[in-house]
Amino acid sequence: MKTFYIWLAQWLLLILLAPLITWWMRKIKAAFENRVGPNPFQVYCDLLKLFRKEMVISKTSSWIFHAAPYVLFGAILFATTLIPVIGSGSLLGFVGDAILFVYLLGLGRFFMSLAALDTGTTFGGMGASREMSLSSLAEPALLLSFFALGYRAHNLSLQGIMSQFALESPIQVLFFTSFAFGALLIITFVETGRIPVDNPATHLELTMIHEAMALEYSGRYLALLEWGHQIKQIIFLALLANLFFPWGLEPSPNLFGIAGSFLFFMLKIFFLALVIGWIEAHTAKLRLFRVPDLLAIAFVLAALSLLGQLIIGR
Amino acid sequence: MKSLFLIQIFFYLLGGACAFFSSRNEAIRNAATLVSAILAGGVGVVYSLLVLWTGRAFSLEFHGFSLFGNLQFTVDPLSGFFIFSISLLSVATSIFAIGYTRSHPGKYKMRLSGFFYHLFILAMILVVSSQNAFYFLIFWEVMSLGSYVLVILEHENPQALRAGILYLIMTHIGTALILAGFLLLFIHSGSFSFEAFRLHQATLPPGLKNAIFFMALAGFGTKAGLIPFHIWLPEAHPAAPSHVSALMSGVMIKTAIYGLLRFFFNFLGEIPAWWGPVVLAVAMISTLLGILYALMEHDLKRLLAFSSIENIGIILLGVGMALLFASMQQWPLAIFSLTAALYHTLNHAAFKGLLFLSAGSVLYETHTPDMESLGGLIKKMPFTAFCFLVGAVAISALPPLNGFVSEWMTFIALLAGCEGPAAIRFFSPILASLLGLAGALAATCFVKAFGIVFLGSPRSACVEEAGEVPLSMKSGMAVMAMACFALALGAPWIVQILGTLSASLVGKKLETDMFTQTLFLQSPSGLSQISPTLIAIALGSLILGAFIGTRFIFGKAFVKQGPSWDCGLPSLVSRMQYTATGFSKPLRRIFSFLYQPARRVELEDEGHEMLRTAERFESKITHIFDDFIYKPISKMIADVSEKAKRIQTGHIQLYLSYIFITLILLLLFGIRR
Numbered sequence: 001m002k003t004f005y006i007w008l009a010q011w012l013l014l015i016l017l018a019p020l021i022t023w024w025m026r027k028i029k030a031a032f033e034n035r036v037g038p039n040p041f042q043v044y045c046d047l048l049k050l051f052r053k054e055m056v057i058s059k060t061s062s063w064i065f066h067a068a069p070y071v072l073f074g075a076i077l078f079a080t081t082l083i084p085v086i087g088s089g090s091l092l093g094f095v096g097d098a099i100l101f102v103y104l105l106g107l108g109r110f111f112m113s114l115a116a117l118d119t120g121t122t123f124g125g126m127g128a129s130r131e132m133s134l135s136s137l138a139e140p141a142l143l144l145s146f147f148a149l150g151y152r153a154h155n156l157s158l159q160g161i162m163s164q165f166a167l168e169s170p171i172q173v174l175f176f177t178s179f180a181f182g183a184l185l186i187i188t189f190v191e192t193g194r195i196p197v198d199n200p201a202t203h204l205e206l207t208m209i210h211e212a213m214a215l216e217y218s219g220r221y222l223a224l225l226e227w228g229h230q231i232k233q234i235i236f237l238a239l240l241a242n243l244f245f246p247w248g249l250e251p252s253p254n255l256f257g258i259a260g261s262f263l264f265f266m267l268k269i270f271f272l273a274l275v276i277g278w279i280e281a282h283t284a285k286l287r288l289f290r291v292p293d294l295l296a297i298a299f300v301l302a303a304l305s306l307l308g309q310l311i312i313g314r
Numbered sequence: 315m316k317s318l319f320l321i322q323i324f325f326y327l328l329g330g331a332c333a334f335f336s337s338r339n340e341a342i343r344n345a346a347t348l349v350s351a352i353l354a355g356g357v358g359v360v361y362s363l364l365v366l367w368t369g370r371a372f373s374l375e376f377h378g379f380s381l382f383g384n385l386q387f388t389v390d391p392l393s394g395f396f397i398f399s400i401s402l403l404s405v406a407t408s409i410f411a412i413g414y415t416r417s418h419p420g421k422y423k424m425r426l427s428g429f430f431y432h433l434f435i436l437a438m439i440l441v442v443s444s445q446n447a448f449y450f451l452i453f454w455e456v457m458s459l460g461s462y463v464l465v466i467l468e469h470e471n472p473q474a475l476r477a478g479i480l481y482l483i484m485t486h487i488g489t490a491l492i493l494a495g496f497l498l499l500f501i502h503s504g505s506f507s508f509e510a511f512r513l514h515q516a517t518l519p520p521g522l523k524n525a526i527f528f529m530a531l532a533g534f535g536t537k538a539g540l541i542p543f544h545i546w547l548p549e550a551h552p553a554a555p556s557h558v559s560a561l562m563s564g565v566m567i568k569t570a571i572y573g574l575l576r577f578f579f580n581f582l583g584e585i586p587a588w589w590g591p592v593v594l595a596v597a598m599i600s601t602l603l604g605i606l607y608a609l610m611e612h613d614l615k616r617l618l619a620f621s622s623i624e625n626i627g628i629i630l631l632g633v634g635m636a637l638l639f640a641s642m643q644q645w646p647l648a649i650f651s652l653t654a655a656l657y658h659t660l661n662h663a664a665f666k667g668l669l670f671l672s673a674g675s676v677l678y679e680t681h682t683p684d685m686e687s688l689g690g691l692i693k694k695m696p697f698t699a700f701c702f703l704v705g706a707v708a709i710s711a712l713p714p715l716n717g718f719v720s721e722w723m724t725f726i727a728l729l730a731g732c733e734g735p736a737a738i739r740f741f742s743p744i745l746a747s748l749l750g751l752a753g754a755l756a757a758t759c760f761v762k763a764f765g766i767v768f769l770g771s772p773r774s775a776c777v778e779e780a781g782e783v784p785l786s787m788k789s790g791m792a793v794m795a796m797a798c799f800a801l802a803l804g805a806p807w808i809v810q811i812l813g814t815l816s817a818s819l820v821g822k823k824l825e826t827d828m829f830t831q832t833l834f835l836q837s838p839s840g841l842s843q844i845s846p847t848l849i850a851i852a853l854g855s856l857i858l859g860a861f862i863g864t865r866f867i868f869g870k871a872f873v874k875q876g877p878s879w880d881c882g883l884p885s886l887v888s889r890m891q892y893t894a895t896g897f898s899k900p901l902r903r904i905f906s907f908l909y910q911p912a913r914r915v916e917l918e919d920e921g922h923e924m925l926r927t928a929e930r931f932e933s934k935i936t937h938i939f940d941d942f943i944y945k946p947i948s949k950m951i952a953d954v955s956e957k958a959k960r961i962q963t964g965h966i967q968l969y970l971s972y973i974f975i976t977l978i979l980l981l982l983f984g985i986r987r
Binding site (some may be wrong): 051052053054055056057058059060061062063064070071073074075077078081092094095096097099100102103104106107109110113114117118119120121122123124125126128129130132133134135136137138139140141142143144147148150151154155156157160215216219220224288289292299302303306307310 | 746856860867880
């Protein structure tokens with residue numbers, strides 16, 4: 001029963017702390033650009049404001065437009081329950097594996113793209129078309145890196161992989177999975193819509209992907225989309241942190257140990273966010289038709305990770 | 315159960331006869347015909363379920379004309395499974411057809427189409443239950459010709475006629491190969507009965523075995539629409555009336571899967587190690603190219619036809635892994651892979667049937683399958699839109715619907731190859747990730763199909779007159795939509811039944827709880843487990859929770875209606891929306907090495923380039939198999955025929971001398987022997 005509460009708590013914390021990571025990444029970018037950046041509460045205030053604001057809904061749209069934010073948010077909440085944060089279990093980790101995780105994100109994307117087409121604008125179509133095309137290419141790389149890790153762990157569920165890696169010595173884990181780490185890092189940029197793939201801060205039609213899809217949204221629905229996006233970001237950071245640096249996952253059973261373990265986890269993802277922010281601040285955005293090359297690199301990296309294990313042994 | 319089988323046949327014959335002989339009143343005749351088809355389907359569902367549930371086969375034998383052996387039918391679990399798919403889908407299509415055929419009494423030539431519709435379904439049932447190669451081929455031919463007539467119903471349309479001829483040629487090439495395969499088996503076993511093939515399978519010499527393997531693969535592959543034998547499929551399926559397209563894509567091409575399974579696991583004895591990889595390679599090509607071509611289509615029914623090629627590929631990925639594991643004697647994994655293939659067969663029948671029926675409803679109301687002139691139909695036909703959406707989510711393998719479950723099983727089957735011999739150890743996870751690519755591309759394809767057809771604003775006037783379809787058509791779609799949900803939620807039970815069936819096919823016994831554990835599906839190697847039922851419940855409650863939660867915390871949302879943002883232009887017009895062609899542009903560019911896209915822009919102006927009077931834009935892609943394989947072959951045949959014309963002068967004396975020369979040559983040949 002106690003572990004259940006831990007799992008519930010870690011799920012809620014991931015959801016609630018997602019905006020904080022967004023703040024942190026904005027702050028890092030601001031620091032690199034010699035700006036001050038927002039204060040930590042800004043992102044939360046934005047969300048709260050959006051939740052209360054009036055919505056303007058296009059006359060062209062149908063019920064799909066109303067359903068999509070909830071489906072996306074629900075699917076991402078579900079994906080979040082599959083990720084172990086502290087301890088080696090997660091709330092619903094037993095109902096599905098990494099494949100389910102990938103397809104849940106796919107479900108959210110599917111409805112989001114439909115909603116973008118629903119308003120009958122050019123921007124919506126543009127965003128949906130680009131998002132679906134690029135993520136079709138990202139999905140095999142994401143799956144293959146999970147397969148590479150799953151092969152090593154003899155298990156394809158995210159909690160199974162993490163608890164297996166937590167038992168091994170750090171060097172062993174890193175040696176075999178470093179390629180997969182590279183692949184997953186690239187996928188993180190694609191899935192969370194960051195430079196060099198997409199720019200979350202722009203509304204310029206030539207470069208928009210995710211923002212183009214959300215363009216017609218306002219008020220509560222926009223808040224759900226934004227928050228969902230932030231949760232997706234923290235999920236991917238959590239994956240990177242816990243799959244490749246799976247230490248400190250098993251807390252001692254008292255409250256102090258759990259809190260310590262959680263703080264250590266936060267430290268890991270703040271560090272990873274720093275790395276991603278640094279990369280983002282120091283690269284230029286790729287041309288749209290250069291992104292497939294980047295994804296091909298991710299695919300090859302994931303394949304190499306698997307090939308290495310198959311040749312040398314796990 | 316024997317009597318139920320006979321009752322089903324009787325109903326189909328009755329329905330066929332009704333179409334020809336009963337009342338002159340079109341409506342009554344139509345109803346009588348289709349009601350008997352519905353009853354026949356219902357009976358089929360009942361007894362095939364009984365066979366599947368109890369695992370007991372029954373046979374019927376007719377003596378009489380026995381040159382080629384007795385006419386014998388056996389419904390074992392494998393046949394029962396296919397009869398179940400055929401009957402279930404035919405119930406839905408027949409309900410749908412009541413409304414669909416009523417609106418255009420002249421167009422669908424009810425006497426003709428009603429008769430051949432029944433004959434077609436009956437032939438499919440008899441194909442999968444027949445126990446004698448000779449009769450199998452007769453029913454196979456009846457099935458092909460019956461569907462051929464349905465394809466060319468609109469024979470005033472030259473395109474339909476062309477599709478029909480292509481279909482006729484390709485299907486007969488396939489049949490010829492199957493016939494050759496059966497003849498080789500006959501030579502070996504000395505009988506046409508399947509029982510004899512089974513008895514003599516252990517003594518088949520390897521050379522003969524491999525020859526039969528390739529003949530079966532190519533012959534049945536042609537019927538299944540496997541690339542590179544697929545060229546007829548995207549032409550013929552869309553040309554038929556939509557309820558027939560649903561049957562053709564949903565179950566007719568699956569009879570080829572039935573044939574392959576019979577050959578591979580019943581007739582050919584021990585399986586060599588390299589068969590599996592051959593099937594996997596062909597299957598992967600079909601999976602990827604099928605969906606890539608589907609993406610480029612903007613004819614709704616052609617798009618669905620191409621996606622059938624993809625799904626046949628996915629089914630054969632399961633079959634290929636089953637062959638591989640069977641050759642390695644790893645029976646639990648072989649049974650698991652086979653179960654995945656069968657499950658996907660059933661799922662594809664459900665969602666592709668649903669999609670074709672929904673596409674038929676769109677066609678019925680708007681009279682055009684061209685996506686570029688549709689749009690905004692969700693407001694005019696909300697029920698059809700919902701059904702299409704269910705089908706689209708299912709076919710994109712997204713949770714919580716049935717496509718996800720069988721695709722997950724195929725993933726696991728492929729990944730189990732990691733533990734196999736070195737040659738495939740690396741390829742199987744790559745194949746699995748390519749299956750992921752196909753799944754993601756399918757999602758893109760169906761976002762496009764649903765988004766362009768049903769969402770946005772209408773692109774032409776034909777949408778304005780559309781309304782919701784009549785009740786019978788809605789019910790037909792509803793049956794299949796519910797099947798999609800049921801096939802997902804009941805996954806553990808279905809896997810248990812199909813697992814037992816697969817085990818009996820490879821001649822083993824399935825231990826209970828090997829693949830299923832209460833609500834969970836698990837891989838035999840212990841790699842992973844999922845629970846489709848719990849996934850559906852969790853997803854549903856989280857989405858609902860998100861809705862109720864926000865509503866509870868922040869109260870009812872203030873909503874204001876307004877126009878879509880128009881960038882300050884005077885107004886948005888529907889032509890400013892993304893088109894189907896535009897939507898797939900990024901992928902057309904990324905995969906340009908495959909598509910070889912060509913575009914042509916023509917501008918006309920009045921002396922100055924700013925004063926344009928007309929613009930014409932043309933964009934097309936190359937279908938490499940049509941252009942680089944089939945066109946050269948057909949051109950070569952045409953050339954040879956052209957040359958052969960020279961010896962055909964029309965003089966009777968010359969022809970007599972030809973006969974004379976032939977006779978002498980034959981005599982010489984005879985003497986030498």
